[in-house]
Amino acid sequence: MSVVVRFAPSPTGRMHVGNARVALVNWLFARRHGGSFILRVDDTDTERSREEYTEAIREDLRWLGLLWDRTESQSARMDRYAAAADRLRQAGRLYPCYETPEELEGKRKRQLARGLPPLYDRAALKLTDEEKRKLEAEGRKPHWRFLIERVEIVWDDVVHGEWRFDGAKLNDPVLVRADGQPLFPLSSAVDDIEMGITHVIRGDDHVSTTAAQTQIAPALGAKAPAFAHLPLMSDAGGQGLSKRLGSLSLGEMRADGIEAMAVNSYLARLGSPDPIVPAIRLDELSEGFEVSRLGRAGPKFDLAELRILNAKILALLSYDAVAARLTALSMPRADERFWLAVRGNLEKLADGKQWYAVCHGEVRPVIDDPAFTAAAAKLLPEEPWDERTWSAWTGAVKGATGKSGKGLFMPLRQALTGVDHGPELKNLLPLIGRARALARLGGKTA
RNA sequence: GACCCCAUCGUCUAGCCCGGUCUAGGACGUCACCCUUUCAAGGUGAAGACACGGGUUCGAAUCCCGUUGGGGUCGCCA
Structure with a gap:
């Protein structure tokens, strides 16, 4: 069976490193197993979804190099969800509820006040046909809930191992809104089935959805896919990512000059026992990649480490x-x-x-001993220069002035570059050229 | 509040299931030295952790109970 995975962002905001990790892990997993990677835009929420975010997400994915084999839009599949909802109704797993959002909120508040978990009480299940007719005559339109079987829910999670959930503590999820709009637990379960998704790799924040999905899929006559729940990352201070996005958004990183492959290199290994190494191609990362090697604890995303990696990546680029x-x-x-x-x-x-x-361009030389740099200037060879010029010249300066080691080269470096550190001067000198070198050794900005 | 998850060097982690081989291993970072007529790279070395408290046991990072801390979920959002 060929592997099929999906990355399913909702176009309600820009991507940050947390989304990027999920996307990357899915992509690497697909690549590793020769499977396909679907970009599925979860845009069933017409009020919050925005086309500009869809495009921004695509742009961020392209930047990372995480190209998709196929793209789908949930908003184009509404008829599929309606059909699935009908089947669930026929199977007796989807039941109509007439509470208003305010009434539900009131119920939750009362439950919380009494120290009870705010679970839906299934009051709608007790409604007689006559009561339902009466409510509808009042103009109330029902929303529809999936009836969770109160049994123990168990799945073998790829990163977590066996995961158990008590069905009795799960809320009956609303699958269809009063206005007929399908909701995420339905659309994503339907799509996972119909698109042949073999592995759902997503964040830990979706475990309760997964618990419901393990019942929705069979109710729809399908087998649930395999699940892998990645622990949520936190920032360097240990705070949840959702609380402060700014500097951890891909858009800002890119604008800040972070290399996409630095982000990929970091994210592909973070949370695994494998060393974080600079990679300049994604296939270096997919080689040997195993979702099961990812840890169960939430790693911290540290920008300082990313910057170090960024420097190492640059040093490798052609x-x-x-x-x-x-x-x-x-x-x-x-x-x-x-x-x-x-x-x-x-x-x-x-x-x-x-x-x-x-x-x-121009550099203001730093000169402590003008006599020395003047002497060195006199010994500057005629051009053409190459990478051997530096040692020939400094050898001559050494002979003439008696200086050596740091005392020889540092004044020259400071005069030529204005700073006390930098790339090897044997490589820089030919690029600086004789005219500039001469001027700078003479103390002139040039 | 309820439920779920997590907890080993600064960071990412190995070890935990199947107690002893762990004076807890590796990588990144840090520091020192070597090398290099700079920086980096490279080499050598060092510092650096089992969250806490009980219990079981001859013996616990590993098993049990509790505590603390962090995260998540509890939407007619996704």
Whole structure:
């Protein structure tokens, strides 16, 4: 049986790292097993769903490289859900309820006040046909609840192991609203069946939906798929992700110069015993990927670790992989030599600007000993220069001044680049060129 | 409030089911040293954890009970 998974976001907001992890895990799982990955937009809530969010989610997924084999929209499948609801009614598993939202809220409040779990009391089940007619004559339209069998619900969760749920403590979920709109527990169960989903990989926050789904699927004459519930991530401070999205949204990370593969590399290994390593292609990540290796405890998403990973990814990228972006970041003369010289010293791609200025722009030299840099300037060889020029030149300076080690190179570095750290000077010097080098050694901004 | 889940170095975790081989292993990060005429990379080394309290046992990170902390769910949202 071929594997089919889906990522089913609701277009009610932008993606953050929590959604991205679920999407990535699904994608890697599909890729690993040669299966397919469906992007299913859960947009049955017409009031909250927005087309712009659908497009934003697609954009974020494309950025990550998590392309889908197929895309579906729940809003286009309303007739399927209506048909399924009819079958459930015929099977006696879907029953009409006439309480208003306010009445239900009142019931919940009273239950809570008495220390009871706020479960629906199934009062509608006791309504006679005559009472129902009377309510409908008053203009009340029913919403429909799925009758949960009060038995123990058990499934073998791929990441969690055996998961048990007491059916008696589960609310009868509303599957169809009074206005006829199907709700998520119905639409997602129907789609999982009809789209042949073999594995539902989603966040821990969906376990109660899963418990209901294990009864809805058989009531619809189908077998429930396998389930894998990922523990929810928290931020570096241990707080839930939903509470503070901002910096953890994919859009912001991207704008901040985080590489998509840094996010993927981090998310693919976080929570597993496998070491987090920089990967520049997704297939490096899918190789050996196992959902079952993911832990049951919720990991923390730490931006500081992501930045470290980002630097390591940049150091691995080829010139071709970044050429267009360097130009877009206003570094038009950044060529392969330049990139290879500086890529190991960047946290973000945009940090390249500092070294771009050293090679192609202006730098204010830092000089403590003008006599020394002046002497060094006199020994500067004629061009053309290559990567051997640096050692030839510094060798000559050493001979003439008697300086060596740090005392030799640091003043030169500070004069040439304005700072005391950076890429290897043997690579930078030819890019700086004789004219600039001469001026900077003489103390001039150039 | 009820129910469910989780709890090992700063972080991600191995070990837990099938107590002893755990003076608790690895990775990232940190620190030191080496190497390098910078940074990084690389090498060597160091510091660093079983949430707490009881119990069972000759022996508990591992089993039991309780506590605490964190998360989730309890919508005519998804």
